[in-house]
Amino acid sequence: AITRRIACPDGNIASNAACCPLFAIRDDIQENLFDGGECGEEVHESLRLTFHDAIGIGSRGGGGADGSIITFETQELTYHANNGLDEIIDRQKPFIAKHNITAGDFIQFAGAVGVSNCPGAPRLDFFLGRPTAAAAAPDLTVPEPFDTVDNILARFADAGGFSPEEVVALLASHTIVASDHVDPTLEGVPFDSTPSTFDTQFFVETQLRGTLFPGTGGNQGEVESPLAGEMRLQSDSELARDSRTACEWQSFVNNQAKLQSAFKAAMRKMTILGHNISQLTDCSELIPTPKALTKIATFPAGLTNADVEQACASTPFPSLSTDPGPVTSVAPV
Ligand code: HEM
Ligand SMILES: [Ca+2]
Ligand SMILES: [Mn+2]
Secondary structure, eight states: OOOOOOEESSOOOEGGGTTTTHHHHHOOOOHHHSSOOSSSHHHHHHHHHHHHHTTTOSSTTOOHHHHHHHTTHHHHTTSSGTTTTTHHHHHHHHHHHHOOHHHHHHHHHHHHHTTTSSSTTTOOOOEEEOOOOSOOOOOTTTOTTTHHHHHHHHHHHHHOOOOHHHHHHHHHGSSSSSSSSSSSSSSBBBEEEOOOOOSSSSHHHHTTTOOOOOSSSSOOOOOOOOSOOOOOEHHHHHHHTTTHHHHHHHHHTTTTHHHHHHHHHHHHHHHHTTTGGGGGGGGGSSOEEEEEEEEOBBBBBBBOOOGGGOOOOSSSOOOBBBBSSSOOOOOOO
């Protein structure tokens, strides 16, 4: 294939002139939205936003990854599942206003650039050219942590024909979480012990027997986790144990290469929902290459294979070593 090289007005080289404005946007958000290239709160929330915008499509209506969650925020932010997204939307809006880019493109661009700051992440694709949203997405397109596996799989299938395997791949995103809203008494609670690293610990730790709540019990959509300071969603717990998804879930344990390739492929599909890829421009070259990760997955200190709730019937849980030292707790982000 012939790679086109175009000189942009600012001196950057692009494959397509349409991508040229993205260099300045990337530099601006790395410096002023992501605190100089961190894998922190704004990255986590920007990734969550890519999902809540894109999944708004299907038999009930909605335009997919069209920016409607910002353009029609007065409506979509009244939906229960979007609780807390007002903060990142307020942070993103000035960048959209300043640069000549639609909300739909910006949400997915910020997500892809942001994820590149997390060691171990794949280099996500980015396609440009989403028009401004025409209407708000309807309510109830975003799955909730208290939904059944049946309903979650059905919603993803309806939204974009996602298979159960692709749903599991997308949930790799929960390796970089700091939850503020599931337990109203806590802030910044991770779903795994490494919330700033795009690793497979999430798939290890969600398979361990739950023994405690990081804060209060009785929150809708939360079940017990195996580690002080760590939160487990009911939906993640059930997907890790359901016969339709358990083996796929387990297959990511200590498989960084699969984590990267499967998440990248599923994100490519999710981030263009509602669009015809032939009408978008591939500007993936703008996405930085994430730092590689060499850490091997482990059981947290004090826990072993005996704490695994084996759910995949056909394949044993991978053998992992246990972190040395006394039992620790996961610090808030
Ligand atoms: C069954 C599907 C899903 C459910 C039920 C679900 C639910 C949740 C919930 C309840 C939170 C905590 C929000 C808070 O308390 O602040 C959360 C966080 C998050 N979710 Fe999901 N999620 C799902 C799928 C996804 C997907 C597909 C992605 C992205 C591809 C994603 C990305 C994230 C991220 C990055 C966060 C962390 C946000 C932060 O730290 O502020 N989730 N999710
Ligand atoms: Ca992690
Ligand atoms: Mn947050």
